[in-house]
Amino acid sequence: MTRSELTTLPPNIFAHNRGVVTPQYAVMPPEGILTSRLPGFEKTVVRFQTSPEMGAHFAQAALEIESGGGTTAARNDGLEHFFYLVSGAVSISIDGQSHHLTPHGYAYVPAGHTYDIRSDSDEESRLLWIKRPYAAIDLPTPDALIGHRDNVERSRHDTVGRYWQYLLPIDDIAFDMQMNILGFEPGVYFPYVETHIMEHGLYMLEGQMLYQLAGDLHEVQAHDFIWMNHYCPQFCFCTGWEEAAYLLYKDVNRDVTF
Numbered sequence: 001m002t003r004s005e006l007t008t009l010p011p012n013i014f015a016h017n018r019g020v021v022t023p024q025y026a027v028m029p030p031e032g033i034l035t036s037r038l039p040g041f042e043k044t045v046v047r048f049q050t051s052p053e054m055g056a057h058f059a060q061a062a063l064e065i066e067s068g069g070g071t072t073a074a075r076n077d078g079l080e081h082f083f084y085l086v087s088g089a090v091s092i093s094i095d096g097q098s099h100h101l102t103p104h105g106y107a108y109v110p111a112g113h114t115y116d117i118r119s120d121s122d123e124e125s126r127l128l129w130i131k132r133p134y135a136a137i138d139l140p141t142p143d144a145l146i147g148h149r150d151n152v153e154r155s156r157h158d159t160v161g162r163y164w165q166y167l168l169p170i171d172d173i174a175f176d177m178q179m180n181i182l183g184f185e186p187g188v189y190f191p192y193v194e195t196h197i198m199e200h201g202l203y204m205l206e207g208q209m210l211y212q213l214a215g216d217l218h219e220v221q222a223h224d225f226i227w228m229n230h231y232c233p234q235f236c237f238c239t240g241w242e243e244a245a246y247l248l249y250k251d252v253n254r255d256v257t258f
């Protein structure tokens with residue numbers, strides 16, 4: 001191929017890049033996250049959004065599963081897992097019991113249990129995957145859980161025009177993480193700048209926002225990913241004409257360790 005045939009590069013590629021990685025946060029538009037394959041999966045590629053290599057204490061990835069693809073056998077790596085289906089259709093078996101996920105369906109797999117994933121769709125399925133070592137306490141490990149965004153109550157507090165959906169039970173401190181959907185009407189913003197010990201993995205499900213991270217402003221839109229390190233100051237405005245919503249990982253319910 002000659003240079004003149006290389007027409008795929010967009011103009012102003014540097015000016016248009018929105019990706020940034022700092023010690024306090026990362027903004028990762030999907031187009032810059034390259035694919036890899038994983039042992040134990042077939043007809044599947046993975047795009048890691050965050051991991052310990054970035055400084056995170058969890059990993060988050062998007063799996064792109066072709067029709068009929070998925071795991072090659074039931075897996076148990078000792079970690080806890082949360083799966084959220086963005087598009088397509090998959091079956092997930094937890095300890096041999098099969099569940100069907102449609103878009104915005106999700107599954108929590110407790111540490112030490114097996115999971116097996118198969119795409120049921122004619123098209124590619126996009127499955128978000130959050131995993132981390134479970135921080136055990138003197139309570140039994142939580143049970144597996146299957147749910148769907150449409151069946152989770154929208155609660156409202158602190159401000160008008162925004163809602164929370166708690167996908168995992170927030171009153172059960174056996175859970176060491178929350179997976180929440182936060183939704184915003186256009187023009188709505190946080191009542192204060194948050195600065196907290198909890199870390200976040202944020203996946204934009206819909207809409208547009210201006211996110212302030214450690215004092216820097218970033219425009220984000222559907223399918224962008226943000227990692228926020230512990231104590232990263234954070235604030236956001238919903239800037240589009242449509243509602244915005246994101247899926248948010250948050251580590252909770254545990255004391256500090258020394």
Ligand code: UGY
Pocket residue numbers: 182194198200234235248250
């Ligand atoms: O609950 C939270 O920590 C949430 N409000 N943070 C965020 O959306 N960046």
Ligand code: MN
Pocket residue numbers: 194196200234
């Ligand atoms: Mn927060």
